[in-house]
Amino acid sequence: MNRAERRALLxxxxxxxxxxxxxxxxxxxxxxxxxxxxxxxxxxxxxxxxVGPEHSMPAAASGAVETE
Incomplete structure (x- = not known):
């Protein structure tokens, strides 16, 4: 978001x-x-x-695909 977009929004x-x-x-x-x-x-x-585990991405969000 650039300055003009922030100004328009806020x-x-x-x-x-x-x-x-x-x-x-x-x-x-x-x-x-x-x-x-x-x-x-x-x-x-x-x-x-x-970073720690509390900031890691869930597998679904990271694009990882689970295989059976």
Whole structure:
């Protein structure tokens, strides 16, 4: 979704509200930034074991076909 599509969907008032709320939030601390940096800078290189089973795709969604 590009910027114009988001604006059409949300409207100017909602976007302004979101910007105000973000501006009110405190800045993240160094520990949070360090924890998020590997995820946000290169998410595709994360190992499946780092993601955990709660984020794995069900077999049906992954395109895997069960055979009998």
């Amino acid at each position: 409207g100017d008032e909602m976007i302004e509200y979101i910007h105000r709320r973000v501006a009110e939030a405190p800045p993240p601390d160094a520990e949070l930034i360090a924890a998020l940096r590997p995820i946000l800078t290169n998410p595709a290189r994360r190992q499946r074991s780092e």
